[in-house]
Amino acid sequence: MNAIIQQLFKFKGGVKPQTNKTISAHEPIAQAPLPARLIVPLHQSIGGTPNPLVVAGDHVLKGQLIGGPDGWLSSAVHAPTSGTVLAVEDHISAHPSGLMTLSVIIQPDGRDEWLPRTPLNYRELAPERVREILRDAGVVGLGGAVFPSHAKLSASKTVPMEELVINGAECEPFITCDDLLMRERAEDVVRGVGIFRDLLAPKRVLIGIEDNKPEAVAAMQQAVKSLGEPFEVIAVPTRYPAGGAKQLIRVLTGKEVPAAKRSTELGVQCFNVATAYTAYRAIAHGEPVISRIVTLTGNVEHPCNWEVLIGTPLGEFIQLGQPKSDTNGYLMGGPMMGFEMPSLDAPLVKATNCIIAGSPTLFPPKAPEMPCIRCGACADACPHELQPFEMYWFARAKNFGKTQEYKIFDCIECGCCSFVCPSHIPLVQYFRFAKSEIWAREADKKASEAAKARFEFRNLRDEREKAEKAERLAKASAAKAAEKKAAAATAEASIEPATGSDGADTSGAIAAPVDADAAKKAAIAAAIERARVQRAAAEPKNTDGLTIAQRKEIAEIEARRAPLQEQTDPNAERAKPGTALKEVKG
Amino acid sequence: MDFTTPPYLLKEASVQRVMLQVLAALLPGIGAYVWVFGPIILVQIAIATAAVLASEAFMLKLRNKPLGLFLGDGSAIVTGWLIALAFPPLAPWWLIVVGAFFAIVIAKHLYGGLGQNPFNPAMIAFAVCIVSFPALMSQWPPVDLKAGFADQLALVFGFAPRIDVMSGATPLDALKTALKLGEGNTTVATVMANAQTFGYFAGKGWEWIMVGYLLGGLWLWQRKIISWHGPAGFIAGIALIATVLWLWQPADFATPLFHLFSGGTMLGAFFIVTDPVSGCTTPKGKLIFGFAAGLLAYLIRVFGGYPDGVAFAVLLLNICVPLIDMYTQPPVFGHKGSK
Ligand code: SF4
Ligand code: SF4
Numbered sequence: 030m031n032a033i034i035q036q037l038f039k040f041k042g043g044v045k046p047q048t049n050k051t052i053s054a055h056e057p058i059a060q061a062p063l064p065a066r067l068i069v070p071l072h073q074s075i076g077g078t079p080n081p082l083v084v085a086g087d088h089v090l091k092g093q094l095i096g097g098p099d100g101w102l103s104s105a106v107h108a109p110t111s112g113t114v115l116a117v118e119d120h121i122s123a124h125p126s127g128l129m130t131l132s133v134i135i136q137p138d139g140r141d142e143w144l145p146r147t148p149l150n151y152r153e154l155a156p157e158r159v160r161e162i163l164r165d166a167g168v169v170g171l172g173g174a175v176f177p178s179h180a181k182l183s184a185s186k187t188v189p190m191e192e193l194v195i196n197g198a199e200c201e202p203f204i205t206c207d208d209l210l211m212r213e214r215a216e217d218v219v220r221g222v223g224i225f226r227d228l229l230a231p232k233r234v235l236i237g238i239e240d241n242k243p244e245a246v247a248a249m250q251q252a253v254k255s256l257g258e259p260f261e262v263i264a265v266p267t268r269y270p271a272g273g274a275k276q277l278i279r280v281l282t283g284k285e286v287p288a289a290k291r292s293t294e295l296g297v298q299c300f301n302v303a304t305a306y307t308a309y310r311a312i313a314h315g316e317p318v319i320s321r322i323v324t325l326t327g328n329v330e331h332p333c334n335w336e337v338l339i340g341t342p343l344g345e346f347i348q349l350g351q352p353k354s355d356t357n358g359y360l361m362g363g364p365m366m367g368f369e370m371p372s373l374d375a376p377l378v379k380a381t382n383c384i385i386a387g388s389p390t391l392f393p394p395k396a397p398e399m400p401c402i403r404c405g406a407c408a409d410a411c412p413h414e415l416q417p418f419e420m421y422w423f424a425r426a427k428n429f430g431k432t433q434e435y436k437i438f439d440c441i442e443c444g445c446c447s448f449v450c451p452s453h454i455p456l457v458q459y460f461r462f463a464k465s466e467i468w469a470r471e472a473d474k475k476a477s478e479a480a481k482a483r484f485e486f487r488n489l490r491d492e493r494e495k496a497e498k499a500e501r502l503a504k505a506s507a508a509k510a511a512e513k514k515a516a517a518a519t520a521e522a523s524i525e526p527a528t529g530s531d532g533a534d535t536s537g538a539i540a541a542p543v544d545a546d547a548a549k550k551a552a553i554a555a556a557i558e559r560a561r562v563q564r565a566a567a568e569p570k571n572t573d574g575l576t577i578a579q580r581k582e583i584a585e586i587e588a589r590r591a592p593l594q595e596q597t598d599p600n601a602e603r604a605k606p607g608t609a610l611k612e613v614k615g
Numbered sequence: 616m617d618f619t620t621p622p623y624l625l626k627e628a629s630v631q632r633v634m635l636q637v638l639a640a641l642l643p644g645i646g647a648y649v650w651v652f653g654p655i656i657l658v659q660i661a662i663a664t665a666a667v668l669a670s671e672a673f674m675l676k677l678r679n680k681p682l683g684l685f686l687g688d689g690s691a692i693v694t695g696w697l698i699a700l701a702f703p704p705l706a707p708w709w710l711i712v713v714g715a716f717f718a719i720v721i722a723k724h725l726y727g728g729l730g731q732n733p734f735n736p737a738m739i740a741f742a743v744c745i746v747s748f749p750a751l752m753s754q755w756p757p758v759d760l761k762a763g764f765a766d767q768l769a770l771v772f773g774f775a776p777r778i779d780v781m782s783g784a785t786p787l788d789a790l791k792t793a794l795k796l797g798e799g800n801t802t803v804a805t806v807m808a809n810a811q812t813f814g815y816f817a818g819k820g821w822e823w824i825m826v827g828y829l830l831g832g833l834w835l836w837q838r839k840i841i842s843w844h845g846p847a848g849f850i851a852g853i854a855l856i857a858t859v860l861w862l863w864q865p866a867d868f869a870t871p872l873f874h875l876f877s878g879g880t881m882l883g884a885f886f887i888v889t890d891p892v893s894g895c896t897t898p899k900g901k902l903i904f905g906f907a908a909g910l911l912a913y914l915i916r917v918f919g920g921y922p923d924g925v926a927f928a929v930l931l932l933n934i935c936v937p938l939i940d941m942y943t944q945p946p947v948f949g950h951k952g953s954k
Contacts, residue, residue: 041948046624202624275948287949364623392623397684399630400730404891405842406628413948416896436947444622451628452730458620 038283040276042412043268044445046202046365048241053326054205058213058334061349067109067135067340068376070122071096074169075176077103083133087114090144092317095133098164104177105167108135109319109338111142123343123361123378127371135340146315156182156228159312166311167318167379172196172207172272172301173362175380178308181298182228191296192282193231195222195305197238197245198265198272201363204383206322207302209334211238211245214306215252221305223258224312229298233261235281236302239271240264269365270443274299276412288439303382323377325350327360327385337377343384344373352386360385364392365444399452407446407456413439417446417456424463429470432463440464630729633840634689640835641696641886644827651758651820652704655767659699662708666715667695674724690729694718697737700882701926702744703755705770710751714740734933735893741926753922755785757811758820786818787878788922790869802866807873817876825876832885844901845894846884852909853880860917868917878916879925883908887925893933899943900936908932 072078079096083089089108096106112135120132151159160179169175184190197218199207211218226234236253238246249262265271265280275286278297286292292299303321310316319339326332329350337346343359360367361381370384377384385391407417416435423431437460446456648656671691675682698714718736726732745752756762762770769775784792793806807813814822835841857871874880879887888894888905895904908928915924 044626046626279948285949285951287947290949360623364621366621367623368621387623395625396629397681399684399688400728402630402633402690402730402892403894403896404633405896408896409842414945415947416944418896436950439947439949442621448622448624449626449628451630451633453625453629455620457622 036283037263037265038280040271040279040412041414042410042445043270043276044410044448045268046448048267049203049326050205050208050241053203053324053332053334054208056333058209058322058336059349061335061337061341061346063110063137063139063141064338064341064345065137066115066342067112067137067338068120068132068342068374069095069106069109069135069340070120070130070132070376070378071106072130073106073175073339073379074104074167075102075174076100076180078131079103079106081117081131081133083108083114083117085114085116088112088138089114089135090142092144092146092315092319094165094317098177101164102177102180103164104169104179105165105317106133107167107317107319108133109340110135110137111140112137121372121375123370123375123381125368125371127375132340132376148315149312151224151312152227159224159228162312163308166307166316168304168308168311169318169379170301171303171307171321171379171382172274173366173380173382174274178300178304181293181300182225184229184298185291185293185296188294188296190229190231190293190298191233192278192298193222193226193229193234194274194278194281194297194299195225195234195236195260195302196272196274196277196299197236197242197249197302198277199242200239200267200269200272201365201367201383202269203326203385204324204363205326206324206334206382208242208245210303210306210322211242212248215245215248216256217309218302218306219249219252219256219258219260220313221307221309222260222300223256224308225298225300225305226260231296231298234259236260236262237265237271237277237281238262239267241267269445270412270441273412273441273443275441288436318379321377321379321381323381324383325386326383328353328356328388328391329386339379340376342373343370343375343377346377346384347373347386350386353388355388355390356386357389358387360387365448366442395455396453398454401450401452401454404451406449406451410445410449412443412445413441415440417460420463421454421456421459424459427466429463429467432460433467437463437467630688630690634693636835636838636840637693637886638689638696640831640840641700641828643830644700644824644882647824647827648700648704651824652756653762653767654764655771656699656704658768658771659702659704659706659708659711660696662711663695663699663715664692666712667691667698667719670716670719671724674720674728678724678728680728685729688729691719691723694723694736694740697882697886698740701737701741701879703752705754705756705767706751707773708771710744710748714744717743730892732892733936735887735890735929738887738926738929738933742930745921745926749921753784753788755788758818785878785922786812786821787916790873791917794867803869804866807869816870817873821878822876825881828881828885832881832889835885835889841885841889842898842901844898845888845905848902848905848907849884849888849909849912850875850880850905852906852911853913854909856910856913874913874916878923880912883912883925883929887929893936895936895939895943897940897943897945899945900939903939903943904932904936907935 071081077099079098081095082097083095089095090111091108093108094105095108098105115134115136117131117133119129120134121127122130122132149162160182163179163182164177168178170178197207197211199205222234222236236249238249240246246262246264253260253262263281265277270276271280274292278292278299279285282297284295284297286295286297307318311318320336321339322334323337323346324334325347329347329352331350333350335346335349347359359370361370362368362383364385367383367385401418401421403418405418408415411417420432420435420437420440423429423435440460442457442460444457447454450456645656645660668686668691671686672682675685695715698718699711702711702714718740722734722736722739723732766775789812790803790806793801794803811819813819816822817825832841832846836843836846853874854871857868857874860868861870884905888908895901911928911931912924915921915927921927
C-alpha cells in the first residue's frame, strides 16, 4: 500500500446504532448443504427480466444458463446445481409484499455436476468481451442494489475517471458477510478490483472499510501488498450509513453525487467488494454467480456466515442457524433498510446479504406515534442534509409538489431520520408513500396526455373526413342539379323558359345546406365526445383507499390494457350523436 | 414482530425523555432561586404543574385524545415550570393558574396541540398576564427580605395583605426607574452602588439564578437536546446592542454583563428561544431567530414600559418563523454550489 496519507472527508448526519456484528463474525464462512429444492427467480437484478431458456423436465448442469439477459441492461441467471427443472412458474419472491415472479424450480440430483468451465485471462480479451462475459455470468452489485455490473464498467467519454471506490464499509448492523469475505478471500477480491481498474482506468483506487473491521482491513492491505497493486485500503470511521455509495464516495474523495447525476459524471465509480470477488471468479474460473455469502444471525442459536446457493428457500436456510423458539419473523438485509421476508417459501437471491431472525426482545414493538415536535433531530441525522420533518408534513398533507421542493427524491431511505425521531414517526414509510404517489401520478399524467393526443388526432381526422364527405356530397348534388337543370332546360326550353332557371337554382341551394348541417352536427358530437373523454382522463380514479402495491398493480394493468383499448373502444372510433346527446343532458 | 416498515432498530428516544431532560436542566436555576427567594417558588411550581396538567387533561378529553400518552409526554409540565419561573415568586396562586390555562388551552390546544402551536405557550401566559395584571406581574420581593415561608404562603394564597414592602422591583426595573427619576443627574455606576439591589456583576441574587440556568442550558447542549445556534444568537443579540450603547454612554447604559445576567436572559436563551415547536428549525434560522429576539428583548427592556422584554421579543419572532425558515433552507447533499 502506498504511504500517502489519505485525507478523509466527512458526510453530515448519520447515526450510530448498536452494530451487533461480533455475534456472527467469530466463525469462518461455512458451506451450506444442498437444499431439497431450489427456486431461482429470473428477475434478480435491475433492468430487463431474463428470458427463461429451460422448460419443465429439462436436466440442467451446475452453472448452466437458465435465464438469458434481455438486452444490455439485464443480467443472466444460472442453475445453482445440477438437477431437473420441475417447473418454470410464478413463485413467491424475496419481496416485502410477497410479489410472485417467474422462477425456475429445480430439484437437485445431488451430483452437483458442473457445466465445463472455461477460465480466461481477461488481459487477453477486448474490454467489450469482458463486459459481455460479466453480463452472461450474472455479475451484479451484491451490496444490495443488484445493478448489472458490466453496465457500470464503461468510463464516461467526457469526464476522465479519477477514482474507483471499492465499498467494503458494510455499515448496517448485524451484517458481516463482506467482513468475512475480505478476511478469508482478500486476494480474489483484490484481483477482481484489478479487473474493474483495467476496464475503467481510474487514477486511483480506494478501498473503504469501516474501522470496526480491523481484521478485514489488515487482510486487504496484506493482499494488496502481496499482489503488488497500488490500491489504497482505507479504514473509514464507523457511522451508519458510511457504506452508502454516495457517503463512501464523499468520505474518500470529498465529492458529493447529487440524486440526478451518475457518479461517473464526477469521475467516480463505486463497486462492492463481493461484486469484485464474483467478477474475478466469473472470468478467471468461469464460474457464474450461483451462490453468495449470507449472514444468518439474530435470534438463532448458531449465528454464522454461509456460502449459500442462490434459490435456497428461506425455510431451509434458517434451519442451519437453529432459530430460537420465540422467533417471530425474518428480516432480509439489515435492520435499517431491510424488510421482512413474506414467507418461508421465498428464496434467497443475489441481493440477500443477511437474514436476521427477529424476536420481541431484539426488535421490540414500536412505541405509539406522537406528533412531530419539530425538534430537528431527523434533519441532523440525515446524511443527505434533507429536512425530513418538512417532507413528512407535506407527504401527510398529500402536498407532493412541496415534498419535491424539499428534494424528496434525494432521500436514499436510509432510515436515520426514523431511527432518531423522539416521536417515533415512521418517516421513511411516508417518504416511500409520497414517492410512489408521485410516480403513479406522473404515469397517469403521461398516459392521459397520450390518450388526449390520440383522441384529438382521431377526432380531427373524423371531422376532416366528414367535412370532405359533405363537400363531396354537396358538389355531387350540385352537379346533379346542374345536369338536371341542363336536361330540363333543353326539354322544357320551349314550354316554360321563364321559371326553369329559378327552380334549378333552388334545388342546388337546398341540397348544400342539408349536408353542411350534418357536418356541423357531427363536429359538435365529436367535440362533446372529446370533452367527455378528457373529463374521464382528468377524473381521479377510484384508487385512493388502496395500498401502494395495489395501486402499482393497477397502474401496470392499465398500462397493459391501454393499447388494447385503443383497438376496441367503440366510442373512440365513432362519436355517436345519440350518446353525445345523452351526455349533454346528463 | 412489528415488521411493518424499516428501520426496525430505533434509538431510545421519546418526547418524554426530551422533556424530562429539559426539566432536569432547570434544576440548578431552581436551586439558586430557592436560595435567593425562598422555597415559595417550589409551591408555585407545584401549583403551575397541577394547573397545566388539569388544563391538558381537560383539553385532551375534549379533543378525544389518549390521556395517558399525552399527559405523560411532559411537554405541559415544561410549560408549567417555565410559567412559574417567569412569574414573580409571590404572585397570587390564581395568577399562575390563569397563565397556565391560557398557555395550554389557548396557545397550545386551540392551535392543534403538541407540536402545532406557533407561539411559545409560556410566553403567551406571561404576555397575557402582564398586560392584564401589570401591577401584580411587576412586584418582585427584594432579595434581602427575610419573610418566613409561612408569610410567603399567606401572600400567595391571599390570606395576607400585599404590603408594599414585600413588592419591590427587579434590578432591571430598579435601574430603569432610578435613571428616569435622576433625569440625567444619576449614572448607572451610582445606582448600582446600592448593594441592596445589585450584586457582583448584575442584580443581587439574580445573577446566581442566571448562572444556574446557564449551567443547565450548557448541559442540554452537551446532551444534544438543544443546538447552540439559538442561545448563541440570543446572547449575541443582547450582548451586541448592550456593548454598543454602553461604550457610547456608560453613564446611561448598564454593562453587557449586567444585561446578560438579569431578567429573563438566560432562561430565555436556553429554555425559551430553544423551544423547537414555535422556533426556527434550520441552523441559520435559529441563529437569526435568537439574535433578533435578543436585540428586541434588549430594546423592550431598556426603552419600553415593561420590566423585561424576552416574552414579547420571542412572541414577535414566533410570527416570523415560517419566513425565516423558508429563506434559510440549508443546501442538500450534492446540490451545493448549484443553488
Ligand atoms: S425527529 Fe421526529 S419529532 Fe423531531 S422534527 Fe423530525 S419528525 Fe419531528
Ligand atoms: S431516510 Fe431519507 S430523509 Fe431520512 S435520513 Fe435517510 S436520506 Fe434523510
